Amino acid sequence: MENLARDIPTVTELIDGKIHRMAQYSRMDHNFTVLNLYGAFANYLKGKSCKTIMGGMDVFLDKKNRYVPDVMIVCDRSKIQRDGVHGAPDLVVEVLSPSTMMNDRGAKMRNYAAAGVKEYWLVLPVGKTVEVYLNYDGRFELNATYTEYDAWELAHMDDDERAEVRTEIPVSIYEDFRVPLADMFDDIDDFT
Numbered sequence: 344m345e346n347l348a349r350d351i352p353t354v355t356e357l358i359d360g361k362i363h364r365m366a367q368y369s370r371m372d373h374n375f376t377v378l379n380l381y382g383a384f385a386n387y388l389k390g391k392s393c394k395t396i397m398g399g400m401d402v403f404l405d406k407k408n409r410y411v412p413d414v415m416i417v418c419d420r421s422k423i424q425r426d427g428v429h430g431a432p433d434l435v436v437e438v439l440s441p442s443t444m445m446n447d448r449g450a451k452m453r454n455y456a457a458a459g460v461k462e463y464w465l466v467l468p469v470g471k472t473v474e475v476y477l478n479y480d481g482r483f484e485l486n487a488t489y490t491e492y493d494a495w496e497l498a499h500m501d502d503d504e505r506a507e508v509r510t511e512i513p514v515s516i517y518e519d520f521r522v523p524l525a526d527m528f529d530d531i532d533d534f535t
Contacts, residue, residue: 358450360407365443372468372531373438377413379529380436380466383522384416384514393418393433393516401427402435404458410451413438413466416516431459433516438466452476456483462515471528473512487512491524 354365377398384395398413415432417423422430435455437447447465455463456478463476463483471491476483489512497505512527514520 354411356411356446356451357407357409358446359454363443363446365411370440370468373413373440375531376438376466376468376528377436379527380414380438380522383526384414387514387517387520388416391517392420394420394423396423396428396432402432403427403429404431404454408451408454408458410455412436416514418516431455433460434462434464434514435460436464436466438468452483457481464512466527468528468531471524471531473524473527475512477515489524491528 356363356365381395381397388395393416396415396417398411400411400415402410402412402415404410409427412432412435414436415428416434417428417432419430419433422428422432437451439447452463456476459478459481461478463478465474465476466472467474473489475486475489477486487509489509491510492500492508497508500508510525511521511523514522
């Protein structure tokens with residue numbers, strides 16, 4: 344019997360001149376998170392100059408680095424070409440997978456920052472947490488961490504702790520652009 348799995352193309356990234364295989368299959372919580380984020384970004388950006396691009400599209404940073412982020416926002420439309428994005432997006436989101444997490448936190452993060460990506464989100468569906476990094480002089484610094492807490496966790500916090508809970512993530516591209524955590528992690532509880 345023929346092995347059909349061998350004929351499925353493997354998605355790769357070029358990181359510092361070396362080819363890396365991406366996770367062949369993602370979890371359902373990963374997919375729902377990507378779809379929710381894409382929807383939130385696309386709804387806000389409708390009619391604006393910036394565009395939301397969902398995973399599957401290549402980002403060509405330079406000759407040694409070609410990535411496939413989960414979601415990105417590009418405001419300079421001249422960077423968007425038929426085969427992908429040429430140059431740094433304004434915002435990149437990576438929904439972390441165990442097999443690719445080291446690349447997302449390591450070389451890719453450094454290279455995105457050096458190329459001029461303004462904002463970088465690392466999303467962990469398990470734990471419903473988002474780390475937001477902003478670019479300062481070609482390197483990312485952690486700006487804030489956001490977590491969606493369930494009712495049990497909120498009930499066990501004191502008033503000061505509950506007052507510190509942030510339920511929306513501001514997006515630096517526009518002053519009034521905010522993404523509610525509840526929307527981002529909608530429908531993933533059955534899959535975490």
